[in-house]
Amino acid sequence: MTSLGLSPVRLAALIAVAAGIAAAVLVLLLTGSWIAAAGFLGGAVVLIGIAAVWRLLAPPRAPEGRAVDWNITRAVAAASTDAVAVTDRAGRLVCANDAYEHLFGDFPTPPALPIGESGVDALSHAGRLAWRDGTATIDRLVVEGSVMIASVTRAGEEADMLVWRFAAAPEQDVTTTAEQLIAGESGERLGQVGIMAALLHSDGRVRAANRALTLRATGGEATIRHRDFAHFLITDSRGLLRFEREGLEGTPLRLLQVPFLEGDDSPILIVLLDDREDAPAIGASASAHVRSLVSLMPFGMALVDRDGRFLQMNDSFVRAASVDPHAPPLYPGDLVVREDKAAVADAIRRFAGGATHSADMAVRLKDHPDEPVALTIAGARGLGDAAVLLSLKDNSEESRLKREVAQATKMQAVGQLAGGVAHDFNNILTAILGHCDLMLMRHSPGDSDYDDIQQIRTNSNRAAGLTRQLLAFSRQQTLRPQVLQLPDVVSEVSNLLKRLMGETVKLDVTHGRNLGPVRADPGQLEQVVVNLAVNARDAIMTAHPRGGGTLTIQTRSVTAAEVRAMGSDILPAADYTTLSVTDTGTGIPADILPKIFEPFFTTKELGKGTGLGLSTVYGIVKQSGGWIFADSRPGQGATFTMYLPVHTAPEAPVLPTKPAIREMPKSEAWAQGTVLLVEDEDMVRAVAERALARQGYTVVTADNGEAALEVLDRIDRPDLLISDVVMPTMDGPTMVRHARERYPDLPVLFMSGYAEEQLRKSIDLDNVAFLPKPFSVQQLWEAARDALGNR
Incomplete structure (x- = not known):
């Protein structure tokens, strides 16, 4: 069929006609009627005609769509010397070529380009026209002092893209040529005959200058681009022009302005002449001396050129920045994490452009992202190719x-x-x-x-x-320290720990040799061990919900020499006995680790923790004169290490502990005597008064120290003085001193919500008893009875 040159449609029509003729012949043979055969043949022809007309009127079938190959698009854009960018219907930047990045310094999305508010408005209007009409053009658009022609074209199979093209205006080509001539070999030849030339932006900033002008204006800098040219010149009282660096004794200058372009925002070509034909030149070895000086500096220093590339790094800088000497970075931004790259690049660009002061930045190095370091940036002048001086200080320890x-x-x-x-x-x-x-x-x-x-x-x-x-x-609880061994404390709670760990967590306890004794409250140390173990168990169960994991408790001795070798600024050099609790749980994230000892801070679910477990541990250890540290890496478990100083003083006799509170028999329940009750809290005073009165005492009350002294003036000598410690106007100890001036042997019972140990430091009174709050009625009765009995 293909060889006959027939299309599929024509072939189908021929087959239909042949089939119709054959059917008509068959009808004629069967019926013998010419009319029936002709009617059958006519019907076939009509059907064939209808099919042909439908085929002609039907819309052409669209070819199958093919995905856009953006690699080809980018390759075509890169081949153009014009700056080209493509955006989609949502205003997102799809692609852009290298010329676009070079022109705008990055990849901003049009129309939001660094071209001023008026330029952005003009570009936005052109974009709207392109969506409506298909194309729009801006004949004059100033970009960084260069005059450009901007064209915007709607493109794409579904017309859902905009192509933005920025080409140099004809006069811009002239400006570029002039810039290349001044900064190139032609500018060198001009300088050799005493002609100093420069091309300025319309705002007076230097766009290009030959070497002769640069040397005279600065005395040795590599370039003066982007700097205000007027700052290099001064005039005397006669109006003569001179270089500011040379002062009023310098050679007068003659300035010529060459008008080669029209327009207020066009570049300015100037020529400077003087009476001398020779120009001063920089010393040949100055740059070498500078680099030698930088290499000898004991702190990290580096030199960067105007393009932002490293020129030199001394050994201290290499060590501080963890630079591989065999593969040094090209740009300073290569040293820092991604979030700090833009800030470093902007600062270097600013100082390379003429900023004279210095700036300090806190940056994070790529190899050590957790510890920021101090980077000092300053503009370099008279250092040859160097434009920026960097100083790096490792302040992680600080x-x-x-x-x-x-x-x-x-x-x-x-x-x-x-x-x-x-x-x-x-x-x-x-x-x-x-x-x-x-x-x-x-x-x-x-x-x-x-x-x-x-x-x-x-x-x-x-x-x-x-x-x-x-x-x-808060380290304000009452402790009863004893000289003890840490393994004994662990042994006392070992059975409790096994029950707390259950069957799923393995408990491993090891003890070192030659452990020194420590002086602490055994009950409080047991609470430290239990709290740390419970906290570790919860971490293990989180990491191993189906069981498994190990809790390790270890004691060992640490000598003063080992502490000094640790280099810790927190832990004093001394002999310690340590207890460490290590788990195989989830670990503690770095951002949470500094907060774990804070009260009420917890990572557990609501209702599953008070947040006081580790804070209690911290308080007990600190009040015992020790130190505790937490070390963890996420996913690798955590280790809590407690350091208690070795006790070297002779062991003091253990004082008998206070007997447990017991219910008083009825025969002992009645008492006699007068009690002066001093309490500033109304609710506490009321309940204490009722309790003492119920026991049989005659109770006289006062709400502060001064009122209590007034009551003592009105009544006979009381049998017992019960007072709060901290009260407004006059506190309890001051009031007791005045009372004992009158009654030296007056029994005193202090009660307070603060800890006895803390209050003993501020109470310099003898023969006083202490009742900590909160207390029960039974405890108040027993404390009053004991105070009267000790009289």
């Missing part, structure tokens, strides 16, 4: 110390806040617990309200536990 000092300051402030909150909270809990005790005295275990009151009391005791943790964090 930054680390600043963070640690800030963290310590913050923790101290938070600790003071925590102590104050605990004090106020203890006053509230004292009132709640006291009222619960008084109500329980009126209800038996079978009453309907008994269980509710007991539940309130239980939750109040839980809240009291939280305040004790706050006091532990």
